[in-house]
Amino acid sequence: MGKTAGMRASRLLSLLLLLQTRGRMTGQQLAEELEVSVRTVYRDVESLSAAGVPVYADRGASGGFQLLDGYRTKLTGLTGGEAESLFFAGMPGPAAELGLGAVLAAAELKLLAALPPELRSRAGRIRERFHLDAAGWFHEADRVPWLTEIADAVWNQRRIELHYQRWGQPREVTRLVDPLGIVLKAGKWYLVASAEEKIRTYRVAKVLDARITDENFDRPPDFDLDEYWRSWAERFEASVYQGEMVVRISPRGLARLPHLVAQPIARAALATAGEPDEDGWVRVVLPTESINHARVDLLKLAEDAEVLEPPELRADLERTIVAMAELYGAPDS
Numbered sequence: 095m096g097k098t099a100g101m102r103a104s105r106l107l108s109l110l111l112l113l114q115t116r117g118r119m120t121g122q123q124l125a126e127e128l129e130v131s132v133r134t135v136y137r138d139v140e141s142l143s144a145a146g147v148p149v150y151a152d153r154g155a156s157g158g159f160q161l162l163d164g165y166r167t168k169l170t171g172l173t174g175g176e177a178e179s180l181f182f183a184g185m186p187g188p189a190a191e192l193g194l195g196a197v198l199a200a201a202e203l204k205l206l207a208a209l210p211p212e213l214r215s216r217a218g219r220i221r222e223r224f225h226l227d228a229a230g231w232f233h234e235a236d237r238v239p240w241l242t243e244i245a246d247a248v249w250n251q252r253r254i255e256l257h258y259q260r261w262g263q264p265r266e267v268t269r270l271v272d273p274l275g276i277v278l279k280a281g282k283w284y285l286v287a288s289a290e291e292k293i294r295t296y297r298v299a300k301v302l303d304a305r306i307t308d309e310n311f312d313r314p315p316d317f318d319l320d321e322y323w324r325s326w327a328e329r330f331e332a333s334v335y336q337g338e339m340v341v342r343i344s345p346r347g348l349a350r351l352p353h354l355v356a357q358p359i360a361r362a363a364l365a366t367a368g369e370p371d372e373d374g375w376v377r378v379v380l381p382t383e384s385i386n387h388a389r390v391d392l393l394k395l396a397e398d399a400e401v402l403e404p405p406e407l408r409a410d411l412e413r414t415i416v417a418m419a420e421l422y423g424a425p426d427s
Contacts, residue, residue, distance in 0.1 A: 105130065109138050110147060110161075118152065118160040236299035238283050241276075244298060247306045248273040251313065254287075257303035258296060266302065272311040275319035279327075286322060288314070295326055331358050335381030339388050340403040345374045347398030354394040377402070385410050 105128055112119060112127055121132045128135065139159055142149050148162035247254045257268050271287035276298075278284075283298035288311075335358060343351070348367070352360040359380050366379040382388040385407050392399050392411060401408045 106138055106142060113159060113161045118158040120158040236282055238298045240301045240304040241283055241298050243304050243306055244273060244285055245276055248276055251310050253307045253309045253311050255305040255307060256301055259300045259302055274317055277323050334383055337382045339380050339382050339401060339407055341378055341380055342375050342400040342402055343378055344398040347395045355391045389414060
């Protein structure tokens with residue numbers, strides 16, 4: 095079958111499945127879904143009718159095309175790519191970033207067409223009532239121009255030559271890596287890859303160039319992506335929060351803490367909270383990245399937190415509060 099004939103056959107099947115899953119549709123609606131002209135839709139409907147498919151047209155302003163009641167096609171088999179894309183059925187945004195948007199839409203259509211009416215109705219209600227948004231609040235989405243190529247290399251077990259921007263020196267490095275998996279965390283994409291006999295994690299947004307080689311690699315037989323990511327994430331958090339501060343915090347401050355600071359800090363507050371004093375305040379030990387980060391977190395709590403240790407953090411806050419008072423004007427004594 096030639097490419098043009100194959101595309102037309104795929105379009106005819108899509109048209110048939112659209113009518114089966116959605117019922118009556120106008121020529122304009124079908125044309126928009128299939129990204130063709132209304133004239134092409136009419137020709138395709140004639141072809142289906144000639145092939146014995148009981149599709150008929152209702153005339154008038156509210157008319158459209160529909161299948162004879164009870165007719166169901168068995169041509170709902172998923173392609174390999176469509177079946178793989180169903181993993182992302184709840185995340186159309188990430189699927190599109192990976193280059194799977196079109197195949198996901200086709201897979202969902204075929205899956206809906208294969209369901210009996212009552213289950214198809216339940217699936218429709220789920221889509222109406224639930225939506226998964228993987229991105230974090232108040233953060234611009236990463237630019238990941240190489241994500242599709244990297245995902246292809248992961249799937250086909252092909253080595254990649256990465257030109258990568260990192261935090262340390264030298265700022266830019268080129269490495270030949272074995273891509274083992276991709277992780278989406280809080281709207282950020284990460285590549286897990288083996289390089290120089292070590293498994294490392296790369297932020298996909300920091301990839302400046304990616305060249306897929308012709309060389310295949312063997313995956314480590316004992317590698318588990320989920321297990322690796324959990325372990326790496328724990329180590330990453332531990333490496334970030336290397337300092338500690340001892341804070342006396344009010345009941346209101348303790349209740350507000352999960353809404354104002356990062357989750358590892360909030361969890362530590364609950365885990366280390368001592369017995370309340372006569373005013374209900376408790377002593378907690380909180381992890382922190384640096385004095386600068388600690389200052390920002392504590393200023394969010396305002397009068398609901400008092401730093402006890404380290405002394406340099408307490409002194410830093412005193413200087414900050416004095417400077418703020420001078421800026422805004424100290425109250426009259």
